[in-house]
Amino acid sequence: MTSTPSGPPRRPISPIRLGVCVSGGGTTLQNLLDRIEAGTLDARVVQVVASRGGIAAIARxxxxxxxxxxxxxxRQRTDLEAFSASVFDPIRESGADLVLLAGFLALVKIPDDFKGRVVxxxxxxxxxFCGKGYYGDRVHQAALDYGVKISGCTVHFASDEYDEGPIILQKTVPVLEGDDARALAARVFEAEREALPEAVALYASGRLRIEGRRVRIVSPGDEPDV
Structure with a gap:
């Protein structure tokens, strides 16, 4: 059963403390670090969790x-509760405000204290082109095979199912004649580089409201809930 995220931040968080979960090369993590260093994202990465050892993101x-x-x-396939605890326990200890699944390919069960705090x-x-089995170039090849004219990326609150949970924002890119999965992936990743930091900033500013299946983005002048 899908767990509906709830409980967005009631007050702005500055700088927001991030736990980042990775499974591959860490390019999304690097994008966040670059923006933090450049001063365009008011955040601090306080914990990185890798889905397995030996990946490039760890060295990064x-x-x-x-x-x-x-x-x-x-424990990933045999004990989801234990596997999920091994993901969230160090993040909890780090004091992270928000958890980012940054190319994290493993399904997790989100603890109650992190519901509405995992993106x-x-x-x-x-x-x-989402759900179990749709990741990386598989997503892009499926889009090409279907013949869509636009693709893009989606940032959403995570739930206990693959690619479920209310959508925060989406960005689109064109699908061009002659594209292969690698070319489309590169164009989509440029959209991802903008979308995830934008979503983090919206969360940190207290501007996101989860209303059932929808996320409402309130205007900057709206007072946060008390």
């Missing part, structure tokens, strides 16, 4: 002195 994080934890991947980015326009 350790190079800049970020704390890294490796999830108990042996995922998907390299497609949900509800198209």
């Amino acid at each position: 994080a350790e190079k800049v002195g970020l704390p890294v934890a490796v999830a108990d991947s042996a 995922n980015i998907h390299p497609g326009l949900i509800p198209s």
